[in-house]
Amino acid sequence: MNNNSFVLGLKAGLSIAIGYFPVALTFGLLAKTSGLSIWEATAMSIFVYAGASQYMSLTLISKGVDPILIVLNTFVLNIRHFLMTAALNEKMQSEKRWIKGIYAFGITDESFSVLATRKEAKIGTAFAFGVAFIAYSSWVVFTAVGHVIGANLPQFLQAAMSIALYAMFVGLLVPSMRGNRKVVMLALIAAAINGFFFWTGVLSTGWSILVATLASSIFVEIIYAKHEKRKRIAGQLKGA
Amino acid sequence: MGAWYWWTLLGMALVTYIPRAIPLTFLEGKELPPVVSGVLRNIPFAVLGALIFPAILYVQEGNLLFGFIGTVVAFTLAILFSNVMVVVLGTIGVLAVYSLIF
Structure with missing residues (x-):
């Protein structure tokens, strides 16, 4: 070691x-x-x-x-x-x-x-x-x-x-978070979802953190995947 | 506490260890689809957001101001110094003074 x-x-x-x-x-x-x-x-x-x-x-x-x-x-x-x-x-x-x-x-x-x-x-x-x-x-x-x-x-x-x-x-x-919008979005969205579950009492703490984390991670990944795709298409158009 | 306590402890130990160990040992050497590994790479930052908020406001039951001051101090120190130890000790220091005065 x-x-x-x-x-x-x-x-x-x-x-x-x-x-x-x-x-x-x-x-x-x-x-x-x-x-x-x-x-x-x-x-x-x-x-x-x-x-x-x-x-x-x-x-x-x-x-x-x-x-x-x-x-x-x-x-x-x-x-x-x-x-x-x-x-x-x-x-x-x-x-x-x-x-x-x-x-x-x-x-x-x-x-x-x-x-x-x-x-x-x-x-x-x-x-x-x-x-x-x-x-x-x-x-x-x-x-x-x-x-x-x-x-x-x-x-x-x-x-x-x-x-x-x-x-x-x-x-x-x-x-x-500094200079990284993706990280800022991930943290803020997860915090907002977790806050929603906390104040409405829909989910207990353990489930709430789990769902908020997953939802934010997937949502942001989808947004960025679309964003990347649009950038790629724009790049191809420019190339043509 | 009787023998049941030790059985409960064994059960708790197992259901705590399994979620820690299975992904680390069974995913070893496996390539995940890019979307899945993208989502997995997002998790650290999302989970920090969920772990911090809103629990940080409620560290002292019935005293939201205490949690609020702690939040402001912690974020200010983190922006200024980006050193974890400075953030932890600095926030404890400020809140200790606050608790002494009020």
Whole structure:
């Protein structure tokens, strides 16, 4: 494995690790108040490793919901990862299946965003491992820490840190938007559709993000395909 | 929690891992039609839009102003610096000061 590229991955993943710190800490705290032991809470972060699903499961567990429904809801929330890893596969260096099967475990909304917005044409396996490793470590360690120290962090800091993950998404998106109308359209249309589902309450969060992402990606691709075709025809006419 | 908790955990782990692993391992070496790979290349930017909005406004329940200030600061920093760490730490810093004062 390429050491240098692994270290670069760790550096790129540091912003995720920082973003996870308050979220994992809060998860640990909530798990404690939901009646989970430190082992049960930490085991969930070790084996499931999906923020939104874990938060949701705490709510469902404390309401005494049927375990089968908890698993089903988790699946619905995670369907979007099918899209993300399929998209990411286009960008990843060719590699043995079982190795890709390992770092696939580390693909979250955040690590996907960091990897997929990289400028280079192909992303190396070692780099992906670096990003996944530092983010995962932060998630697991701070779940346990959260269970232990709970709410000892000053309130004003806890409140401010709730923005961390979103600030990271903004920091990843905006530089790609510059001078690229397609990217601007993709993000704005997906945000608008997701907002519509959110405020009308037509779809739950997991489905809403999935549908908004797909609809925007397909719609913009169709517009651009037409645009390209018109440009090609215009070019041919000029040539004739 | 009883044994059911660990069974639930196993179920959750499986349905979380499968959508992550199947496309990465089974699409390896397969050429997708250009339209499909075009749509797939669009997904990162569309998903960021959907992940950010409208959830960023609701990070503090019942305090839309908090989320709004965070949004404005994050976008301003991202336009000025295009460095993720500056955006994350800067936004946390500004909101920490805001929370201390109000």
